[in-house]
Amino acid sequence: QVQLQESGPGLVKPSETLSLTCTVSDDSNTAYYWTWIRQPPGKGLEWIGNIFKTGNINYNPSLKSRVTISVDTSKNQVFLRLSSVTAADTAIYYCAKDSRGSGWYHFDYWGQGTLVTVSS
Amino acid sequence: DIQMTQSPSSLSASVGDRVTITCRASQTISIYLNWYQQKPGTAPKLLIYAASSLQSGVPSRFSGSGSGTDFTLTISSLQPEDFATYYCQQSYIMPRSFGQGTKVEIK
Numbered sequence A: 001q002v003q004l005q006e007s008g009p010g011l012v013k014p015s016e017t018l019s020l021t022c023t024v025s026d027d028s029n030t031a032y033y034w035t036w037i038r039q040p041p042g043k044g045l046e047w048i049g050n051i052f053k054t055g056n057i058n059y060n061p062s063l064k065s066r067v068t069i070s071v072d073t074s075k076n077q078v079f080l081r082l083s084s085v086t087a088a089d090t091a092i093y094y095c096a097k098d099s100r101g102s103g104w105y106h107f108d109y110w111g112q113g114t115l116v117t118v119s120s
Numbered sequence B: 001d002i003q004m005t006q007s008p009s010s011l012s013a014s015v016g017d018r019v020t021i022t023c024r025a026s027q028t029i030s031i032y033l034n035w036y037q038q039k040p041g042t043a044p045k046l047l048i049y050a051a052s053s054l055q056s057g058v059p060s061r062f063s064g065s066g067s068g069t070d071f072t073l074t075i076s077s078l079q080p081e082d083f084a085t086y087y088c089q090q091s092y093i094m095p096r097s098f099g100q101g102t103k104v105e106i107k
Helices: none
Strands: A004-007 A018-024 A032-039 A046-052 A057-059 A067-072 A077-082 A091-101 A104-110 A114-118 B004-007 B010-013 B019-025 B033-038 B045-049 B062-067 B070-075 B085-090 B102-106
Touching (some): A004 A091, A018 A091, A018 A114, A032 A067, A032 A077, A046 A067, A046 A077, A057 A067, A104 B033, A104 B045, B004 B085, B010 B019, B019 B033, B019 B085, B019 B102, B033 B062
Antiparallel strands (some): A004 A018, A018 A077, A032 A091, A046 A057, A091 A114, B004 B019, B033 B045, B033 B085, B062 B070
16 A cells, blocks of 8 residues: 655745655655645645656646755655745645556645644 | 645535536546545545446446547436535546536435
8 A cells, every 4th residue: 555645844934935745655656746736724725746766747737936856865755945935825635646657647635634724 | 736626615405306506627537537426524435437337336336438538427316315516526637637626415
């Protein structure tokens, strides 16, 4: 059973950088993208970006200027950095696997999510 | 970028009802369409992938259909545990995108 676990500070000050880590317990399947998704309180899901094991990275254009996603395959960890945060970045941040199962990509495993609040 | 639009945004239904949720893509996405269920305080759960393939362990009362730009999620007989918010998501191209969600409430 694959498990994903997000970790990082729950409170970040405005204008600072949000940094999160996702650790995956089972990395036997290589055909997937590590993905970050967020959900502001009471609102819908927003795709932030992803990274493939080969290093191919994709970002949401609306966040691209502020987002960096990286991976440490030796530790089965993926990282999210979001700079110059404002209150609008307050959200639950999820790590998910965008897996190519049966030939089709879908988010089949999710972390439990971590709430990050931007406030002074 | 591909925009995903769901309708309705919310609906009220009773246990046993047949429920249909629609998702429309701003351009053709073949069958690269997934559906998720999210209950309060939990992460989304995959229900349907590739428009109509049922994820392992998901009850057969859930079904999906459609191709191109128009898709449907159907719950054939609504159960108490199905009251939740449902999201469609395209996996055709990057960036991935979600619909705004449909909240299914108890009538």
